[in-house]
Amino acid sequence: MLSEQASGKVRAVDDMLKFLFWLLVGVYVYRRWIAPSRRGSLDIPPAAPQGKELSVDAVRCRQCGMYVPRDEAIHNGVDWFCSPQHEQECRHAPHESRHG
């Protein structure tokens, strides 16, 4: 024989479970759609590695086209090179812009 008190207790637990369910749904929806869209305006890359190399300017080797940090690049006054070898190769190669 169930008393009125017991059935009322079960109903209260059921309401609490429903509340928790919708709370989880709300949190899920917020984190899935609302939070990313709000953060999208800032346009921050997901994982920005904090390296000293990235803050240094990169220059392009005229000979092979590879990008190298300016600290390690070779500059012959006009162009940048990834290595002294490529600087010499370009110097010995006939220059395109030179005419006559």
Ligand SMILES: [Zn+2]
């Ligand atoms: Zn090179």
